[in-house]
Amino acid sequence: MQAARTGEDRTEIPGILHLDMDAFFASIEVRDDPALQGRRVVVGGAGARGVVAAASYPARERGIRSAMPMSTARRLAPDLVIVPPRIDHYRRVSAQVMELLHTVVAEVEQISVDEAFLDVRGAQRLFGPPEQVAALLRQRIREELGLPSSVGGSVSRAVAKIASAQAKPDGLLIVPAQRTAAFLAPLPVGVISGVGPRAQAGLEKLGVRTIGQLRELPLSTLARVLGPRAPKIARIADGTDRTGLGRRVRDRSLGTERTWDEDLTDPAEVRRRLTVMADDVARDLRRRGLIARGTVLKLRSPDGTTITRSVTLEQPTASGERLREHVVALWERERASMPRVRLAGVRATHLERHAGGLAQSELTGRSAGWHELEAAMDQAVERFGRSSLARGSTVTPADPPASGHGSQRSAERPKLD
Template identity: 45%
Template sequence: MGRGDGSGRIVSPPGADDSGTGILHVDMDAFYAAVEVLHDPSLRGLPLIIGAPDGRSVVSSASYEARRYGVRAAMPVGQALRLCPTARVVPPDFRRYQAVSSRVMQVFESITPLLEPLSIDEAFLDVRGVRRLWGSPGEIAALIRRRVAEEVGITCSVGVAATKHVAKMASTLSKPDGLLVIPAARTQEFLDPRPVGAMWGVGPKAAEALERRGIRTIRDVRESPDAALDRALGPALGARIRQLARGEDARAVETTRVEKSIGHEETFETDVDDRELLRSELLRLADRVGARLRTGGWEAGGVAIKIRFLDFTTVNRSATLAEASAVGHRIGEIAVGLFEQIERHDPVRLVGVRAERLRPAGGAGLALWDDDADRRRLEDALDGARERFGIGTITRARHVGRGQGRGSAPRPGAPQE
């Protein structure tokens, strides 16, 4: 499997067999770093770390020159600089990244309307219906790579396959600046020798659980008894992994994506061990999550928190709401309750609150008794005041004077490449 530093890269020769394919996964190469080089060409060829320069933040992305030293996304910037002392640290500019992403997506949209953005720097395209316009899937992939390079000024890698799962694996293998085509008839041949951790949806913990049982490759998954996979992963994930290992993936390219979660995180300037301050911070973040839910017309069916301690250990907890809600007070109550379940009391460097399992507001109808009616009216009034006077001017009294130790102004959790 290709590695994050570009070693192990595999690409297809021009004119490679693309029979039976039609799904493309396009992924920008070290996107944030590439955009910074586009903005400042003097950075080209240098090891770049995208992150806050104070050393307490984490790496959002890194150039391939830095990745070859072992620098990875989500790594503390201080650790990254110890691995690569000559690296240049560049503060992230997400508005700049969004602007370049929009230009990339415009290229995709000019090729096919069947486009599914996965994130700011990657997307699936279904090109089966535009062959007469642009050629075969492999030819379309090559065209996209040329146009992104010429019209936007950055490089991308493309996987071409019969399914989304295989296309995504192929694009990863071809990085950076590559194209890998997997004809339908050779899907199993492509999958079998790959490590289980290369499968889309198999995270490090799931891969470790499989490897402990001697299931190390996708062939091993395919040949293992169902009971062994179910014991390692649970019946639902076990069944899903069995299908993917056989090359079966019926997921279509979704042109309309529903937001699945909304969250906010805060990294403190100094580590915090004041439990009351941490509770207040969770409530404040919950208010912001609730405001974004109401603005988007969503309600949450679940709430999750993230707590990162001084040693960078991260603890996640989640709960299902009895009734879906967009009320920040309700979300905050759940978030604080989850926090109280965490037994560790050592200093905290980051807290986060996330609303999950979103659905359109009002989808469940009106209950006979609404415990949150008064709170909902209050928060609606706060929304109106914030819209009129600005987000930072209106807050609950419980948050006033609790800024000690807090980092920069609260912001949504920064996406990591």
């Protein structure tokens, strides 16, 4: 009986932590240059079409946010300090953060350059309950790396992530299992990952704005708005979700994006650019031995309006042709609402290690032909270089130049989160 009770108690320890570095890029720049302390600092491109990659909290007090056009940020804060990105430096600091986490906690799942989930239940004997482990991690990051961080904790990774957002900036919030539903009830439904603007609009039509209101909906009604995600989101809302760390694929997503100095208005040109990006992402998937179960298209218009659309694939793939088909289809659905494209991005998501072998649907007919062709193209690119081979449909005399630091990086190779 005692063993059973211990096992039960252990599962109810809020031992899933989400650690998120606060304003990571901007905080590194402020740390490295003390003269920036207390000033409104943003990291990003200073050009006419630059965007904010990260903003310090003094800058956020003026309403400045990531992905905002730099021209807008300047209007909001005339005293703004713009620092060019140092991506390689940020990655090195990220590696230092993750290495520090591993010195305390064995089970760490990094999900981006500045955040990670941790299962700290096994660290109790050495370091105490989750609150103490979280406090220790934040203290060490502050003392050893000079950076602020926020931590949320729960019995569920989804709720831990919500808690860390509520704790920001530079805070700590652990939600006990029995308080999960009460903690979530007053929060807007949009704080749940997977409940995007479209889902929020559908729920609002039903009079649902908070998680507490969502919890009162019958599952059948919720499914009409959220589709197959409904059961999972219902469990999060009522506090019964117990999802911990996921499969340890370090590269959670992989993609590329480009910003052009001249807006794209020709549909054929948009298709061509999306095809090139899909091929680049797929080639990098194959090179890394990964397959994707989803793909995301990002589009931005000249006025800064940004839309993101995604699709889950029936079978995982590393084929550029399959990614292209889905990405172009997503764009076709949004084409009328965005006739001018300044930025486009293609991302492969829900990555898995390729265990060898493909689904039957990818081994027959047209798909099989593409797999053989892409394998041959990979060999040619490996031997003769990336510019040696391309689809005929993507060849033009010259591409308009890309602008911005992120665009240049993406043009060289797909980037990872």
